[in-house]
Amino acid sequence: MVRRILLLLVVLTLIAGGLSSCQDNSTPSPPPTPTPVPGRAEEVAEAFLAAWERNDYGLMYSLLTPTSQGTVTQDSFAHTYQAIAAEATITRVQAQLRAALQEGKQAQVAYAVTMDTALLGPLDVENEMTLRYEDGRWGVVWSPQLIFRELTAGNLVHFTPRAPSRANIYDRNGLGLAVEGTMVTVGVVPGQIEDEGTLLAELSRVLGLDKAAIQAKYADARPDWFVPIADISVEQSQAHYATLSAIPGVAFREKTVRAYNGIAPHVVGYLGAIPAEELSKWQELGYSGDELIGRSGLERWGEPYLAGGRGGTLSVVTPQGDVIAVLKDRPAVASRSVYSTLDRELQRKVEELLGQRPGAVVVMDPRNGQILAMASYPRFDPNLFVGGISEERWQALINDPGRPLLNRATQGTYPPGSVFKIVTLAAAMEGLGLTRQFTFNCTGWWTGLGPEWGKPCWLRSGHGVIDLVTALTASCDYSFYEMGLLLDGMDPLLLPDYARAFGLGAPTGLDGFDESPGLVPDNDWKLQTLGEGWAPGDSVNLAIGQGYLLVTPLQVARMMAAVANGGTLYRPQLALKVAAGPDSPELIVEPEAMGQLPISEDTLAAIQEGLAGVTTSRRGTATHVFAGFPIPVAGKTGTAQVAELESEQQGTEPHSWFAAYAPVNDPQVVVVAIVEHAGEGSRTAAPLVRQVLAAYFGIEDTPPTVQGQGD
Numbered sequence: 131m132v133r134r135i136l137l138l139l140v141v142l143t144l145i146a147g148g149l150s151s152c153q154d155n156s157t158p159s160p161p162p163t164p165t166p167v168p169g170r171a172e173e174v175a176e177a178f179l180a181a182w183e184r185n186d187y188g189l190m191y192s193l194l195t196p197t198s199q200g201t202v203t204q205d206s207f208a209h210t211y212q213a214i215a216a217e218a219t220i221t222r223v224q225a226q227l228r229a230a231l232q233e234g235k236q237a238q239v240a241y242a243v244t245m246d247t248a249l250l251g252p253l254d255v256e257n258e259m260t261l262r263y264e265d266g267r268w269g270v271v272w273s274p275q276l277i278f279r280e281l282t283a284g285n286l287v288h289f290t291p292r293a294p295s296r297a298n299i300y301d302r303n304g305l306g307l308a309v310e311g312t313m314v315t316v317g318v319v320p321g322q323i324e325d326e327g328t329l330l331a332e333l334s335r336v337l338g339l340d341k342a343a344i345q346a347k348y349a350d351a352r353p354d355w356f357v358p359i360a361d362i363s364v365e366q367s368q369a370h371y372a373t374l375s376a377i378p379g380v381a382f383r384e385k386t387v388r389a390y391n392g393i394a395p396h397v398v399g400y401l402g403a404i405p406a407e408e409l410s411k412w413q414e415l416g417y418s419g420d421e422l423i424g425r426s427g428l429e430r431w432g433e434p435y436l437a438g439g440r441g442g443t444l445s446v447v448t449p450q451g452d453v454i455a456v457l458k459d460r461p462a463v464a465s466r467s468v469y470s471t472l473d474r475e476l477q478r479k480v481e482e483l484l485g486q487r488p489g490a491v492v493v494m495d496p497r498n499g500q501i502l503a504m505a506s507y508p509r510f511d512p513n514l515f516v517g518g519i520s521e522e523r524w525q526a527l528i529n530d531p532g533r534p535l536l537n538r539a540t541q542g543t544y545p546p547g548s549v550f551k552i553v554t555l556a557a558a559m560e561g562l563g564l565t566r567q568f569t570f571n572c573t574g575w576w577t578g579l580g581p582e583w584g585k586p587c588w589l590r591s592g593h594g595v596i597d598l599v600t601a602l603t604a605s606c607d608y609s610f611y612e613m614g615l616l617l618d619g620m621d622p623l624l625l626p627d628y629a630r631a632f633g634l635g636a637p638t639g640l641d642g643f644d645e646s647p648g649l650v651p652d653n654d655w656k657l658q659t660l661g662e663g664w665a666p667g668d669s670v671n672l673a674i675g676q677g678y679l680l681v682t683p684l685q686v687a688r689m690m691a692a693v694a695n696g697g698t699l700y701r702p703q704l705a706l707k708v709a710a711g712p713d714s715p716e717l718i719v720e721p722e723a724m725g726q727l728p729i730s731e732d733t734l735a736a737i738q739e740g741l742a743g744v745t746t747s748r749r750g751t752a753t754h755v756f757a758g759f760p761i762p763v764a765g766k767t768g769t770a771q772v773a774e775l776e777s778e779q780q781g782t783e784p785h786s787w788f789a790a791y792a793p794v795n796d797p798q799v800v801v802v803a804i805v806e807h808a809g810e811g812s813r814t815a816a817p818l819v820r821q822v823l824a825a826y827f828g829i830e831d832t833p834p835t836v837q838g839q840g841d
Contacts, residue, residue, distance in 0.1 A: 172227065174269065175241070177189070179226070185223075187212075190207070196265050198270065218247055222246040225242070236262050241259065249416045251460060257278075288447045290445070294439075295465065296465060297437075297438065299428050302472060311389020314384055315359075315382070316367070317356045320352070325377070339359070358383075388422075394477050396506045400426055401422040422517075428705065431642025432708070435465065436466070438465030440462060463713075468708055469708070471502065479503075483825070489803065489804045492683050492800075493822060494691050497695055509534055540683075545770040547675045547787055548674060548768045549811075550675030552741070553628050555736070566597065570608060572594060575590075576607070576612070587608040614670040614674070622669060632689045634681050636648075638682075638688050639701040641704075645684070705719045744764065745762075751811070752816045755834065759831065762793050765791070767788055768815075769841030770784050771784045786813065788801075788815035789802045801819045803815045
């Protein structure tokens with residue numbers, strides 16, 4: 131365009147020179163006086179382009195000529211720009227005036243526009259506009275061609291998206307957890323219907339949909355359209371194919387969908403629609419808004435890799451859909467599979483062992499924080515979300531009293547019971563200076579707060595004289611009541627501070643997963659929440675893992691892993707690696723140490739000795755559970771009393787805990803189990819952990835019958 135303007139100037143100059151050379155030398159006639167035109171058209175063009183950059187369509191419209199304003203309303207004008215911006219995924223406009231030629235009451239302006247788009251990258255356009263002097267001012271002569279030259283005669287801007295198929299989620303050994311599968315869409319071709327009553331009755335029966343809802347879907351469709359009604363599995367389609375295929379108007383189409391094998395649903399996650407409040411954020415990332423995205427678990431964590439990069443073609447098309455011009459084409463970026471730290475077969479076995487008992491099991495490698503299995507029950511079927519879940523099914527899930535969407539391993543909060551005695555022992559040795567030889571005389575009834583506030587030890591006959599390490603092995607409540615009172619006397623914050631140093635009271639940092647922080651209570655919390663200060667009795671309750679203290683199974687697993695590995699608190703890890711792409715190398719998720727337990731080697735050794743005795747000493751609370759087990763196990767039972775209201779609603783039995791690592795001298799695995807309202811830790815959780823350890827080590831094992839012995 132600039133070249134045309136310059137050429138025009140040259141031509142005019144040559145013409146003027148040629149005319150001059152043809153004249154004689156007589157006195158030239160005076161040129162006619164032009165009608166004066168105030169202002170510069172260039173300034174109006176600059177203002178128009180600047181307003182476009184700001185999406186100020188009102189100002190842009192005011193700068194049009196009166197004639198142009200008579201051909202398009204302001205609302206229609208603004209809608210044109212907004213619709214094209216939405217279709218082309220334009221996020222920003224930058225415009226620059228190149229050159230201007232003003233002749234009398236008309237001007238031509240050349241300009242360049244760079245449009246940043248979410249899906250196609252920058253889009254560079256060279257264009258020109260005409261301005262005219264009307265009604266005492268300069269104005270822009272407008273048509274949609276000022277956006278793209280090709281927008282003539284009712285042509286439209288159309289974006290054809292191009293996205294790769296969603297990549298797979300695997301376990302650590304390359305076994306599928308979420309992969310590409312097939313579903314069958316049952317649809318209706320309206321023009322082929324012969325007996326609508328039969329068609330509606332059979333579709334309603336097979337698909338579980340209301341007849342009126344089915345009919346409404348194809349009511350306004352053209353006779354030759356295939357109208358999708360519902361998606362069903364391949365197995366369902368095979369079961370009903372003979373019946374449905376015999377009904378004129380019913381048709382089938384296969385399509386590729388996400389398929390889950392039902393293993394580890396809380397870890398793998400599910401797909402869901404983009405929430406309305408997040409739509410703009412996702413559109414900025416190149417999503418159109420109607421895609422299904424990862425809403426939980428590894429599906430959410432891995433969304434940038436699993437979905438790949440979106441591309442597509444931006445074209446100008448006729449109203450009939452014929453392509454006039456391709457404005458920009460961008461290929462999609464291949465998706466990349468995600469490998470988890472899970473062992474699929476171990477996960478399957480752990481879920482089988484937990485069964486239909488509400489609770490959770492976490493299996494972790496203490497050497498790096500990698501999670502090998504994470505089971506939570508009740509569970510849900512992520513296949514329900516494939517293709518978009520119905521409102522009815524969604525409401526049923528979220529209103530289910532069993533809370534199947536809750537990952538009890540990361541979001542369930544429970545009093546830890548005697549598992550917390552690990553922390554209390556550490557605080558007593560480090561904060562009070564107690565040695566492993568320090569002894570208590572357990573009579574079975576503790577009156578440290580006064581006779582009227584007496585508290586029992588779980589062993590009502592008493593443990594007698596017992597040293598610090600054996601107190602942990604035997605889970606002697608009397609000894610830990612005494613430690614709690616001593617710690618309170620030294621500093622009421624001492625025990626809460628050690629709890630936090632052991633990773634409690636805050637999310638573990640499991641990347642991409644929802645976690646509850648749990649609760650480590652102290653004086654400030656109690657004042658703010660209950661309006662009363664901390665009392666010595668609160669420290670006594672805290673010392674045995676009761677009171678207001680709440681933890682998640684994952685927090686306990688990380689704590690136990692730190693005890694096993696020598697004191698390092700690792701960030702728990704569920705993503706192992708992301709596969710390489712065409713232009714991207716393989717991404718390895720490295721283990722991350724987040725802190726150290728603030729204890730000495732002597733204190734750590736005392737804790738480890740006490741935990742080893744739990745499964746081997748005659749005073750151990752789980753010795754009877756691990757009798758005959760070929761691998762030495764260190765562990766801790768926990769019997770967590772629940773709040774009175776919860777007991778009334780769920781049952782009177784306490785929660786059953788067991789936290790363990792093995793082998794004792796070369797820890798390779800940590801297993802933590804909680805079974806809700808299942809009684810003493812030694813009765814339910816400890817045998818479950820033995821079975822999980824047997825599965826991990828490949829041992830054919832039958833646990834002994836357990837009646838329960840201590841907490």
